[in-house]
Amino acid sequence: MTRAPHQILIIEDEPVIREVLRVLLVREAYRVIEAPTAARAQIEARNHKPDLLIVDLGLPDGDGLDLIRRIRAWSSIPIVVLSARTLEEQKIAALDAGADDFVTKPFSAPELLARVRAGLRRGARAPSGDAPLGFGAVQVDLAVRRTHGAHAEIHLTPVEYRVLESLARRGGMVVPQRVLLREVWGPDRGQDTRGLRVFISSLRAKIEPDPRRPRYLVTETGIGYRLCPDDAADAATAGPSLER
Amino acid sequence: MTRAPHQILIIEDEPVIREVLRVLLVREAYRVIEAPTAARAQIEARNHKPDLLIVDLGLPDGDGLDLIRRIRAWSSIPIVVLSARTLEEQKIAALDAGADDFVTKPFSAPELLARVRAGLRRGARAPSGDAPLGFGAVQVDLAVRRTHGAHAEIHLTPVEYRVLESLARRGGMVVPQRVLLREVWGPDRGQDTRGLRVFISSLRAKIEPDPRRPRYLVTETGIGYRLCPDDAADAATAGPSLER
DNA sequence: CGCGCCCGTTAACCCGTCGTTAAGAATTCG
DNA sequence: CGAATTCTTAACGACGGGTTAACGGGCGCG
DSSP states (O other): OOOOOOEEEEEOSOHHHHHHHHHHHHHTTOEEEEESSHHHHHHHHHHHOOSEEEEESSOSSSOHHHHHHHHHTTOOOOEEEEESOOOHHHHHHHHHHTOOEEEESSOOHHHHHHHHHHHHHHHHSOSSOSSOEEETTEEEETTTTEEEOSSSEEOOOHHHHHHHHHHHHTTTSEEEHHHHHHHHHOTTOOSOOHHHHHHHHHHHHHHOSSTTSOSSEEEETTTEEEEOOOOSSOOSSSOOOOOO | OOOOOOEEEEEOSOHHHHHHHHHHHHHTTOEEEEESSHHHHHHHHHHHOOSEEEEESSOSSSOHHHHHHHHHTTOOOOEEEEESOOOHHHHHHHHHHTOOEEEESSOOHHHHHHHHHHHHHHHHSOOOSSSOEEETTEEEETTTTEEEOSSSEEOOOHHHHHHHHHHHHTTTSEEEHHHHHHHHHOTTOOSOOHHHHHHHHHHHHHHOSSTTSOSSEEEETTTEEEEOOOOGGGSSSOOOOOOO
């Protein structure tokens, strides 16, 4: 797989860390753009359309979270967040705002690069299901919004489709409940997971062979849900590739 | 195996000890840089990007702890701390600040060299988010939050994952109990290690081949714990026979 | 030799979260 | 305008995870 020179935008106010990041990434043959402020970052992002963003939270002008939300309004570029704080709160908030991954300082070079690779891999993927999802005898085609089981057509409601899309986009990864809430119902919904649970239940009733013992739509208690279709070719996300 | 000449930065004010260290390390074919002060150390570290730091606590200008914290803001170079005082407090504080290992003066040459080797080994390995951890037949993928043993999936609870993450970030090095408590439960938890011990126990029950004799999740009495996953090479296949 | 500290393990309890059903709003469509 | 479908909300049982307490063992120290 020939790697076109990916372009990465670094948003970091502290020159020292910016330098470290730049050297690290350039050495991996990435093209690098830098922005010291959130305001500048928006301009750069629009102009260069980078393949990935590295954002340090706690920028001088305006919160980093705000920047993420604003970028997310018009783009789905993978965003890797960099933060000194180890608090879970911060992490959740960033992911909630639309970040894809999270690295806490101090970070190791291999770790950061791994996240970057993962992000780029994710970004390279087809945006939404051109390949139908398989759950045993049930097949869901998100692209044309059609689902059929072993013997008959199955009907999914709009919200059910959106939940599935949200889960499928991060194929195999756990999707936090807050992320699901935001992506399905919009940002105004707090943390009220009651509705979500109802739809998970009804989804399971439709796609799981034995809804009592979920196999494809799995709960991660306290975190969220994970969707694992039994299709093989979908190895895009969890690739064990450790190439150099 | 051919060992590339690792570069080690010694931060030590007392010329005599510095000399001893230098000779010791050069004899092992390491390249050595020296810095008598914390201020100088930062410059050298940034310029030469050494593979490991040896820091003497109690430097003239500014505390060694401060230096560690400042380095840790942008790098995860392995740091071995050298301390004259035998106080546990000192060790803990250093590890808490981000050091990886410690040696108390007077030290024996073999001991120091062992710590150095361990540190370098750790630095060479990738404590990355996307490489699964191998524990004999058990494989833990922190990125995807998925764990499977020889025959079946293994379920880890959220706290168990967080403990593992915290340990894996410092792969192979000692993680003080305080650090674990803070990273897993947040800063409000004092030093109540009771809960931690319970989770260590249940983790061992899930990932250790023989939980009675821990091999991967090792206790450092009075200090903390250490996680030593298999090397990536023989992760999947080998069912390593360990009978003692 | 005995005492105390630290660690490991088990078990009990409490509370949060999850899954499900059902009934009332909202929306769509004929 | 009415009916059907969809979404929301409520309620409640069940389960699992987290916390704490209690006990036993190993080890060092007096």
